[in-house]
Amino acid sequence: MKIFAVIVAAGTGSRTGRTTPKQFEALAGKPVYRWSADQFAAHERISKIVIVAPPDNCETISSLPGGDHVLVTSGGPTRSASVLNGIAALQADDDDIVLIHDAARPGLSDDVIDALIEALSDFDAAAPALPVSDALKRQKSGQLRDVSREALYRVQTPQAFRAGMIRQALANREQDFVDDLAAVEALGARVKLTPGREQLHKITFEDDFALVEKFMAEDAPGTMKIGSGFDVHALVEGDGVTLCGVNLPYSHSLSGHSDADVGWHALTDAIFGALALGDLGDHFPPTDETWKGADSAVFLQHAIRLASEKGWALSNCDITLICEAPKVKPHRQTMRERTREITGLDIDSISIKATTTEGLGFAGRREGIAAQAVVMLSRSRNS
The missing domain is CATH 3.30.1330.50 (2-C-methyl-D-erythritol 2,4-cyclodiphosphate synthase)
Known part of the structure; x- marks a missing residue:
């Protein structure tokens, strides 16, 4: 059994308002996607990494250090298609573990990776998550209604699967799932939520760059x-x-x-x-x-x-x-x-x-x- 990582970096990131896709913007000294790529590359249990990128950016990313340890492939028209392209590039066996990660979440750590790998000993899939702590309201027709926070979680990435199951879940489906976890849940998979971390905050809007850069500075060795x-x-x-x-x-x-x-x-x-x-x-x-x-x-x-x-x-x-x-x-x-x-x-x-x-x-x-x-x-x- 091998353990692989797929970094999904094929989106446009248009909600940031920037002309360059967010995953290629500089963050604390290097492109956003590189933080996750370097973290996976440094982990002793990850056999190979594939970065799924827009076709126009593949050549640039191919210069990433790592040799055969790091692959680059083109994204598809949907997220699910991009993930399948990444898994295909890895040539993973059905029993191999695949960690699928958003490039826009640079705050990855070894303990997050380790917990996901361990969870797949007993579960079909796993994802880091944080419990919802803010008060929740639903607004309808100008009226507000409370929403219970009990058993509600903010699900992050990487999300971990056996290669065979995630291939089956995403193949030949017209629906583009909200995340990869939703695809295997549709097959009745048993899912484990592992501890998430605030530093895995996803860069979505312009203000997120400053917030995540602060997290990265706090995580820097010697801080x-x-x-x-x-x-x-x-x-x-x-x-x-x-x-x-x-x-x-x-x-x-x-x-x-x-x-x-x-x-x-x-x-x-x-x-x-x-x-x-x-x-x-x-x-x-x-x-x-x-x-x-x-x-x-x-x-x-x-x-x-x-x-x-x-x-x-x-x-x-x-x-x-x-x-x-x-x-x-x-x-x-x-x-x-x-x-x-x-x-x-x-x-x-x-x-x-x-x-x-x-x-x-x-x-x-x-x-x-x-x-x-x-x-x-x-x-x-x-x-």
């Missing part, structure tokens, strides 16, 4: 986000303070709705700041009794999870604890280890240090403890 956080809690009579997940014996405790761990609160806020997602109080309001006495590990894990969902991973953190007492240095390594357990960072990427204010201010008067944190987020490998 980073920096965030900073600050927190302070008052000291009250007690028997110890919690700092960076470690309880330090002391004559006082930190006052707060949760465990008042200023170190991890500052770290959590720094992650929220890098993601532009507000602050700790937005996510865990002090008025909510759910979080009374809560372990701040819950807050930190939540921030890291949100970062991961958006395609970001914590690269390193630097936390500074500001207090006259208790002494932090004897517990610093334990704090680093505890922070490593929660964040998953290497110990060498976790800095925790302490300083005093030389007797100045509330910290100098031992009325409270403050903390500041700086984090760097990098693009996740599979985002």
Whole structure:
């Protein structure tokens, strides 16, 4: 069994208002179609790629690096005809897997490809999809009616099929299906929806170029986000303070709705700041009794999870604890280890240090403890 990719690039792209078809316009340094072609070419499981192009553009595309690994063929009068031309050029066996992709969706990633291939172990077809999150309305005769979002999805490409089934679905049919998935659904195929990604947004209108270019810039290797956080809690009579997940014996405790761990609160806020997602109080309001006495590990894990969902991973953190007492240095390594357990960072990427204010201010008067944190987020490998 082999795995092939068909990139459909034969349309006119007239809705962008540009004279050049959108798939050949420059985007972040190279033509739109090249982003998908290069991503497929770099994937170790893709045996061959065919780009289906307008007849006038075939010769230009034929100069694409890749040799026999990349083929070019002419499109047909409909999308379905263009897809069939691409499959024919591949000479795929019925059991081979074919991934059919719109050239106007340049934000392809390895994890999308891998999930589609895996899905065909148990299903006849698969496609990446995102659940509909906006409110939906249907307008008829000037009246608006709500439409339930339950079980509604935005279906993207690539869409994956066995070559024999998609050939059968598209052959000898006058209907031009809305997408290739609709063609196999008409045959009663079992379809798996795999996780989609916002970066696979399709370029359709002029404004989409700027949006997708922003996505491409964010996906570029080495892209980073920096965030900073600050927190302070008052000291009250007690028997110890919690700092960076470690309880330090002391004559006082930190006052707060949760465990008042200023170190991890500052770290959590720094992650929220890098993601532009507000602050700790937005996510865990002090008025909510759910979080009374809560372990701040819950807050930190939540921030890291949100970062991961958006395609970001914590690269390193630097936390500074500001207090006259208790002494932090004897517990610093334990704090680093505890922070490593929660964040998953290497110990060498976790800095925790302490300083005093030389007797100045509330910290100098031992009325409270403050903390500041700086984090760097990098693009996740599979985002």
